Amino acid sequence: MKILYEGKAKIVYQLEGEEDKLLIHFKDTATAFDATKKAEIVGKGVLNNTISSILFKLLEERKIRTHFIKKVSEREMIVWKAKRYDLEVVVRNVAAGSLCKRLGIREGEKLKKPLVEFFYKNDELHDPPICVDHALLLGLANRRELIHMKRVALLVNRVLKSFFREHDLLLVDFKLEFGKLPDNQIAVIDEISPDTCRLWDAKTGEKLDKDRFRFDLGDLIEGYKKILEKVQGG
Numbered sequence: 405m406k407i408l409y410e411g412k413a414k415i416v417y418q419l420e421g422e423e424d425k426l427l428i429h430f431k432d433t434a435t436a437f438d439a440t441k442k443a444e445i446v447g448k449g450v451l452n453n454t455i456s457s458i459l460f461k462l463l464e465e466r467k468i469r470t471h472f473i474k475k476v477s478e479r480e481m482i483v484w485k486a487k488r489y490d491l492e493v494v495v496r497n498v499a500a501g502s503l504c505k506r507l508g509i510r511e512g513e514k515l516k517k518p519l520v521e522f523f524y525k526n527d528e529l530h531d532p533p534i535c536v537d538h539a540l541l542l543g544l545a546n547r548r549e550l551i552h553m554k555r556v557a558l559l560v561n562r563v564l565k566s567f568f569r570e571h572d573l574l575l576v577d578f579k580l581e582f583g584k585l586p587d588n589q590i591a592v593i594d595e596i597s598p599d600t601c602r603l604w605d606a607k608t609g610e611k612l613d614k615d616r617f618r619f620d621l622g623d624l625i626e627g628y629k630k631i632l633e634k635v636q637g638g
């Protein structure tokens with residue numbers, strides 16, 4: 405199969421004979437801080453593919469359009485091909501990460517209402533936070549599309565937050581990417597995994613997501629496995 409794109413955590417292949425579909429392969433590579441910190445963590449790709457597949461399926465059941473078609477192996481899923489917007493849409497329920505650094509809010513502070521932020525997906529510029537007018541200026545999307553993405557991001561937050569709460573997990577924040585499908589619909593693409601969400605144990609407050617790797621808080625696989633076990637009802 406032809407590789408269309410290889411990123412830090414995934415390889416994207418063109419499916420042969422099916423021009424409108426892609427195969428995503430989840431790698432074991434973990435990166436943080438603009439890829440200045442990097443490691444191979446055996447088993448991460450399997451866990452992220454499994455967790456992402458569960459979450460995409462949940463969104464599809466709730467009528468939220470995603471690129472997900474099906475999980476086809478431990479490390480692989482088949483998705484619809486979409487034209488990616490160069491945007492990252494972050495939703496936050498609790499202050500953490502760059503929000504604390506930028507605005508001086510204490511980590512763990514519950515936000516009065518979910519906060520939606522746009523970032524410009526651009527490695528050279530280190531993915532800066534941008535406002536709607538910046539996105540329009542750069543031609544990243546039109547106003548209607550930006551409004552739609554914000555609305556869908558808040559809807560995804562409602563679905564995921566209550567799903568995780570039922571499984572004793574606190575959804576602190578997460579990042580979404582969007583793309584345009586061949587039928588012109590906007591869909592959630594990429595992955596939704598502990599690499600792209602902050603998830604804390606609702607009872608103990610233990611951090612179970614990629615912050616374990618970023619800040620050497622403990623074994624990453626152990627955290628991701630706990631998330632999977634919880635969402636599977638274990």
Ligand code: UDP
Nearest residue numbers: 494500501502503577578579599600601602
């Ligand atoms: N995030 C991501 N990819 C990025 C940047 C952020 O998946 O390139 C996720 C991150 O895991 C967290 C949320 O988006 O769940 C908010 O991240 P933040 O802006 O706090 O950045 P960070 O502290 O990770 O630099």
